[in-house]
Amino acid sequence: MKIQVANQDRTAELGALLRQQAASRRPSMLPPALAPQHSALALRQARNTAEYQSILVNLIRIRRGITTSDFSIPHKPGWKGSLLAGARRFLWKLLRYQHDRMAFQQNVLNELLIGALEFEREQRLAETEALRQRVDALERKQGGAS
């Protein structure tokens, strides 16, 4: 770690403070970290476009659903903040029934779209492979004739 403020090295002073504060925080509702191979950052491992496509389709497949789990409703300090946050929580409970019904429909649609994407990709790969084999066969034939 190194921190410079206005051209002065402040690593010792600020570094200790940052570490101490980071250790003392309790992040609310931070989604659990995904396994590296399931994180979007796995796309950085792709070595070419074809690999990128392959990783992307896999990642989309595991993200097809809309999450309907509870989420953190931030509130400002003081009784007004708590009251507003309480009202929002109550509204969410009321709306949840309708929301979950729509989320179900959206999830079904997402699954179908991802399925279509995968089928299309598989078909394109199969067609490309078949064409490659035909070109190889034609080149061998031409090479043999000359």
Next chain:
Amino acid sequence: MSEKRRVDQLVAGFADGDAISGEAILLREHFRKLGFDSDIFADPRHVTPRLRDQCRKLEDYAGRPGHAALYHFSIGSPATEIFRKTSAKKIMLYHNITPPEFFRGFDDRVEQQLITARAELKAVAEASDAVWADSRFNADEVEALGVRPAQVLPLLFSPQMFDVPPDAAVQARFAGPMTNLLFVGRIAPNKRIEDLIQAFAWYSRAINPFSRLLVVGSDRSCPRYYAMLRMLAGELNLPNVCFEGFASPESLSAYYSVAGIFVCASEHEGYCLPLVEAMYRKAPVMARNIGGMPEALGGAGVLYEDLTAQELAELIHQVTANPVLRSEVLASQEKRMKAIAARDVEKELNDLLQSLKF
């Protein structure tokens, strides 16, 4: 009547919001003020419609002895061959070439263009009568090739080009009590926007839930990288990461006006003009201590190295919420902006051209 001397510029592309294009326009003004005729020649396939009347077609460029051609070099382009063949005095202005590995997997074509540009760099420098660079970092890179010394002409910043009334609609959307973390730049893999998103996840969940991360810049530079960033924001459940896309000068002015802090986590920059723009708009600036960014900041703002996402979030919090630290940062930036405003660019250019014996 004798023909006026010319200093023309060759660019690979000419686009709104692009730092090199902006500098080419400013340099043309300065060359004309110095008494030269001066035009910009660009590959027409890479010219945005709004700038078409500001430049001429690359293939129309005809340099002659007694003229000078300044080539803004940063990527493989047909301009390289035209530059190498011209009989005019040749000046390469090196803006740095993004290391191709950043684009691996994200864009095979751009990766290849960058590989080509890296391979051509030495030959272009050898063919040039002078090499200029917009930072010492860039100059060192050319000098390491062992061809010739490079002279530094820091990237130009013009408040006149930047001082436009802020877009009221953008201001209205983002004004208010929330803290806006701002990044401005192309959405490209070397910018490491994923580091900002990860830091923002911690900042918004553990420190300040009333906050946004505004990412302003074209998402067409590298659509596959952009897709990864969108997916990451979704994965971390961060609806307050706002990808704003390309911004007009008015919108850009508005984004800077609502910024609580400007943060750049880029891992490779030849200079990074948005740091200067943010300082000019009085937003505290934080950047990774790498490449040409320390030179752009010139001793102002905050530079960091080797911070985890949590530590970066905590540092953002310190700079935005600690009034003493914040005023210290802003004072340093004000001093830096005074130094930039005091630059005599025409004298710098005159000296550089005289050393070319032109």
